[in-house]
Amino acid sequence: xxxxxxxxxxxxxxxxxxxxxxxxxxxxxxxxxxxxxxxxxxxxxxxxxxxxxxxxxxxxxxxxxxxxxxxxxxxxxxxxxxxxxxxxxxxxxxxxxxxxxxxxxxxxxxxxxxxxxxxxxxxxxxxxxxxxxxxxxxxxxxxxxxxxxxxxxxxxxxxxxxxxxxxxxxxxxxxxxxxxxxxxxxxxxxxxxxxxxxxxxxxxxxxxxxxxxxxxxxxxxxxxxxxxxxxxxxxxxxxxxxxxxxxxxxxxxxxxxxxxxxxxxxxxxxxxxxxxxxxxxxxxxxxxxxxxxxxxxxxxxxxxxxxxxxxxxxxxxxxxxxxxxxxx
Amino acid sequence: xxxxxxxxxxxxxxxxxxxxxxxxxxxxxxxxxxxxxxxxxxxxxxxxxxxxxxxxxxxxxxxxxxxxxxxxxxxxxxxxxxxxxxxxxxxxxxxxxxxxxxxxxxxxxxxxxxxxxxxxxxxxxxxxxxxxxxxxxxxxxxxxxxxxxxxxxxxxxxxxxxxxxxxxxxxxxxxxxxxxxxxxxxxxxxxxxxxxxxxxxxxxxxxxxxxxxxxxxxxxxxxxxxxxxxxxxxxxxxxxxxxxxxxxxxxxxxxxxxxxxxxxxxxxxxxxxxxxxxxxxxxxxxxxxxxxxxxxxxxxxxxxxxxxxxxxxxxxxxxxxxxxxxxx
Numbered sequence: 001x002x003x004x005x006x007x008x009x010x011x012x013x014x015x016x017x018x019x020x021x022x023x024x025x026x027x028x029x030x031x032x033x034x035x036x037x038x039x040x041x042x043x044x045x046x047x048x049x050x051x052x053x054x055x056x057x058x059x060x061x062x063x064x065x066x067x068x069x070x071x072x073x074x075x076x077x078x079x080x081x082x083x084x085x086x087x088x089x090x091x092x093x094x095x096x097x098x099x100x101x102x103x104x105x106x107x108x109x110x111x112x113x114x115x116x117x118x119x120x121x122x123x124x125x126x127x128x129x130x131x132x133x134x135x136x137x138x139x140x141x142x143x144x145x146x147x148x149x150x151x152x153x154x155x156x157x158x159x160x161x162x163x164x165x166x167x168x169x170x171x172x173x174x175x176x177x178x179x180x181x182x183x184x185x186x187x188x189x190x191x192x193x194x195x196x197x198x199x200x201x202x203x204x205x206x207x208x209x210x211x212x213x214x215x216x217x218x219x220x221x222x223x224x225x226x227x228x229x230x231x232x233x234x235x236x237x238x239x240x241x242x243x244x245x246x247x248x249x250x251x252x253x254x255x256x257x258x259x260x261x262x263x264x265x266x267x268x269x270x271x272x273x274x275x276x277x278x279x280x281x282x283x284x285x286x287x288x289x290x291x292x293x294x295x296x297x298x299x300x301x302x303x304x305x306x307x308x309x310x311x312x313x314x315x316x317x318x319x320x321x322x323x324x325x326x327x328x
Numbered sequence: 329x330x331x332x333x334x335x336x337x338x339x340x341x342x343x344x345x346x347x348x349x350x351x352x353x354x355x356x357x358x359x360x361x362x363x364x365x366x367x368x369x370x371x372x373x374x375x376x377x378x379x380x381x382x383x384x385x386x387x388x389x390x391x392x393x394x395x396x397x398x399x400x401x402x403x404x405x406x407x408x409x410x411x412x413x414x415x416x417x418x419x420x421x422x423x424x425x426x427x428x429x430x431x432x433x434x435x436x437x438x439x440x441x442x443x444x445x446x447x448x449x450x451x452x453x454x455x456x457x458x459x460x461x462x463x464x465x466x467x468x469x470x471x472x473x474x475x476x477x478x479x480x481x482x483x484x485x486x487x488x489x490x491x492x493x494x495x496x497x498x499x500x501x502x503x504x505x506x507x508x509x510x511x512x513x514x515x516x517x518x519x520x521x522x523x524x525x526x527x528x529x530x531x532x533x534x535x536x537x538x539x540x541x542x543x544x545x546x547x548x549x550x551x552x553x554x555x556x557x558x559x560x561x562x563x564x565x566x567x568x569x570x571x572x573x574x575x576x577x578x579x580x581x582x583x584x585x586x587x588x589x590x591x592x593x594x595x596x597x598x599x600x601x602x603x604x605x606x607x608x609x610x611x612x613x614x615x616x617x618x619x620x621x622x623x624x625x626x627x628x629x630x631x632x633x634x635x636x637x638x639x640x641x642x643x644x645x646x647x648x649x650x651x652x653x654x655x656x
Contacts, residue, residue: 043415043454043469044454045415045455045456045469046417047419047456047458049419049460049461052458052461053458087371087373089373089375091375091419126372126373127373128373128374128375128467130375130380130381131377131380132380132462132463133377133378133379133380133463134461134463135460135462137419137460137465139417139467141371141415141469
């Protein structure tokens with residue numbers, strides 16, 4: 001067991017850049033971290049709670065560290081931005097437990113490596129560790145900057161007529177969570193579980209999003225397609241219609257749904273933490289999006305802002321009632 | 329009870345500026361908040377945990393909101409900086425409890441008002457609310473900027489020979505906590521309790537710190553004088569000696585110590601959350617510091633870096649063994 005000050009130093013020592021860093025005038029070790037001018041205008045903040053966002057049964061602490069960075073990277077990717085330095089706020093039942101801190105920082109380091117990020121750039125510049133009174137609560141503040149300084153991709157830029165595209169298969173993290181809770185996941189389910197434990201943010205798509213003017217809006221899929229689409233449609237003042245048959249799902253996810261007696265469509269629409277991207281784009285972007293692996297899943301319209309509809313596999317159209325997955 | 333998305337919107341709606349804000353290109357309502365270039369280079373992060381940093385017996389939720397902003401304002405003040413926009417990360421047992429959210433935002437608003445801050449500037453630009461699995465955990469990320477762009481007051485600028493000064497009475501918050509836990513605090517103790525519940529950050533001293541070149545280093549007193557002095561001395565590579573008789577304590581605090589059978593010196597050295605400022609300054613700053621209500625409490629030397637000594641009331645000198653108050 002180590003002291004409070006040693007505890008955050010230990011973490012920052014593993015995650016912080018050793019020397020001076022472009023864009024950061026002052027890192028860990030003072031009351032505040034100081035950003036140099038004009039470098040990291042984007043900032044986001046995500047929190048993971050033990051027993052809410054992860055269960056020790058399915059995720060080791062290094063997995064949790066991985067996910068803590070990945071979920072913030074996903075927010076930055078959805079702005080067509082690239083990540084920079086970060087701060088940590090950790091409330092821990094045993095804040096001075098080196099093994100926990102080492103595992104957590106190992107997971108953060110692994111996420112940084114797996115996303116191909118420079119440790120001198122995506123580096124801890126500060127943070128706060130304190131004792132939790134109950135389950136662990138982990139927050140990370142991540143800075144970033146638009147890859148193209150004149151192009152920031154918001155939720156609110158979509159227009160009626162835009163196509164809706166998702167960057168990869170849906171429902172896998174939720175399927176893994178349900179499988180894991182049911183116990184006895186088999187080898188075929190391992191890729192799903194891995195995706196739940198160590199989600200990959202779609203930073204690889206940032207250059208495409210930054211370069212493709214026909215992409216008008218984006219949001220990352222953290223709460224589930226239905227919920228995140230509602231956010232995008234509301235912010236843009238448009239209606240939306242999804243095609244059930246077009247929602248990308250993997251064979252493993254369908255198999256998990258069958259095993260669990262779950263409706264695959266519910267997993268795809270309501271399952272959170274896929275960390276794929278949902279974008280709204282006009283026709284000029286279609287070829288580029290398709291070539292990058294996006295699937296077209298629907299269309300935006302000029303109906304009541306934020307209203308969602310679903311066309312089922314037989315072509316019947318009805319209001320979309322499945323809500324996004326809300327933690328809590 | 330309200331939904332997750334409504335919950336953070338509710339909070340941000342009360343705390344966020346209604347219109348466009350200089351320095352913030354994009355506030356709440358998207359994946360990230362975006363800072364405009366060159367406006368808010370300072371950032372800090374503090375967390376309060378129920379049962380660790382506050383007890384419901386002594387502090388109402390609005391008091392906790394007050395303290396959440398004040399403890400971050402104190403960090404910014406210690407850099408000779410002024411506060412700007414902020415983000416919130418809240419893990420709450422009942423995240424959708426409007427009364428809790430309303431009380432919390434009322435406390436934040438009260439702190440902003442009591443510190444004379446402009447709600448269009450010190451404004452929530454984002455955040456995250458989630459369900460806690462246990463006690464509430466509240467984090468706030470605060471941005472700021474140096475009042476003088478060429479002068480950032482760090483912990484590490486102190487030199488041997490500098491005087492040590494504190495901006496106000498010590499030990500009051502800790503005395504109040506002990507009194508409150510013992511139960512039955514009387515009217516004379518009310519100012520102590522109020523200081524514990526609603527600490528005032530010393531933003532009023534920022535113009536002095538920014539203008540006075542003879543002030544070389546500063547830190548805010550959040551962990552207790554002994555602990556925070558150790559941080560400053562270590563960061564500056566100097567030793568320090570405190571004069572016990574010079575430590576400012578109020579009559580009410582001494583009375584509380586007597587009632588509790590506590591050593592007043594222990595409260596002054598080890599009691600956390602005074603949120604006064606500790607500065608190191610040369611002779612040229614003495615008159616200005618004294619005029620602003622600072623008390624000189626010791627001197628820095630060229631002994632082993634970080635080593636602390638105490639001169640007691642009878643003039644005996646010994647190593648300072650009282651550790652700063654460490655939560656947890």
